[in-house]
Amino acid sequence: MQPDTIENGYFVFTLMPSLYCHLNCPHCYLSVAERRDRTMLSPGLIEEACRKIDAYWNGRGIEKRTVVCYWYGGEPTSMGIPAFRDLVERIYVEMTTRSASVPAGRRTEYFPGTGIGTILPHVSSNSLSGLLEAVAAAPYNGEADLPVIASSLHMEIDELFPVAETLQMLRFAEVAGGDIRLTTEGRQFADFDTDRRKHLFARHLLTYVALAAHIRRVLDERPVHQAPWSRFADELEDYMPPAAAVQTLRTIIALGRYAEIFSYDDEKQVFSLDNP
Numbered sequence: 001m002q003p004d005t006i007e008n009g010y011f012v013f014t015l016m017p018s019l020y021c022h023l024n025c026p027h028c029y030l031s032v033a034e035r036r037d038r039t040m041l042s043p044g045l046i047e048e049a050c051r052k053i054d055a056y057w058n059g060r061g062i063e064k065r066t067v068v069c070y071w072y073g074g075e076p077t078s079m080g081i082p083a084f085r086d087l088v089e090r091i092y093v094e095m096t097t098r099s100a101s102v103p104a105g106r107r108t109e110y111f112p113g114t115g116i117g118t119i120l121p122h123v124s125s126n127s128l129s130g131l132l133e134a135v136a137a138a139p140y141n142g143e144a145d146l147p148v149i150a151s152s153l154h155m156e157i158d159e160l161f162p163v164a165e166t167l168q169m170l171r172f173a174e175v176a177g178g179d180i181r182l183t184t185e186g187r188q189f190a191d192f193d194t195d196r197r198k199h200l201f202a203r204h205l206l207t208y209v210a211l212a213a214h215i216r217r218v219l220d221e222r223p224v225h226q227a228p229w230s231r232f233a234d235e236l237e238d239y240m241p242p243a244a245a246v247q248t249l250r251t252i253i254a255l256g257r258y259a260e261i262f263s264y265d266d267e268k269q270v271f272s273l274d275n276p
């Protein structure tokens with residue numbers, strides 16, 4: 001039996017992407033300063049490490065490969081579920097895709113809906129809050145048949161469906177069998193005043209839409225807290241056609257503005273944290 005070594009196609013990938021943790025376990029081996037430090041390893045460096053391992057095995061003609069990931073922290077999900085999923089997905093993509101089989105500009109998203117490669121439909125915050133309010137109100141009281149509510153809102157079902165799907169992605173609603181049912185948070189949103197709505201929406205946008213969390217993280221990390229449109233457009237085009245990248249960025253700008261998690265200057269084409 002062969003030993004479990006990298007030369008035999010077995011690799012233990014030990015990752016410590018961030019020490020950040022908001023908890024205070026008495027047995028913790030990290031100092032408080034280390035746990036409050038939000039510095040995070042660049043996803044690009046993790047991808048590069050994966051490619052180097054792959055190149056090593058490709059060079060030696062090793063076909064059977066086993067990679068075991070150990071994820072150390074900080075509490076591993078303290079940087080947010082979207083960031084965690086994004087990194088897991090990047091590792092998965094790099095370690096399971098043969099470079100020759102991936103056409104340029106078409107990286108595969110292995111967990112649809114969870115990574116930054118999700119194409120976002122053209123929806124506005126008004127359409128999202130309008131549907132939430134309508135489903136929450138009588139006679140639906142939180143659950144409605146989509147064609148019926150589309151008709152009552154004077155919308156076509158194919159106009160309404162992307163709105164309902166986006167509410168589902170944000171965990172404000174569940175869509176199944178042609179019905180839409182609000183979650184507890186969806187009902188809360190409908191009941192809240194404007195400020196509390198924005199606060200709740202921001203939390204869900206950053207938690208459940210990886211691209212929103214990614215943009216916010218890049219802005220937080222940059223000293224000037226700014227990044228051009230091209231910074232994200234180029235990245236999205238690795239996953240989707242250019243037109244879909246434009247639509248996705250336009251949608252995230254609209255939702256990010258409403259949530260006040262970042263701002264975007266249309267003239268300068270720059271994202272920033274100025275007056276979000």
Ligand code: SF4
Pocket residue numbers: 021022023024025027028029030035073074075
């Ligand atoms: S890093 Fe782990 S042990 Fe330390 S406080 Fe966070 S959860 Fe507790």
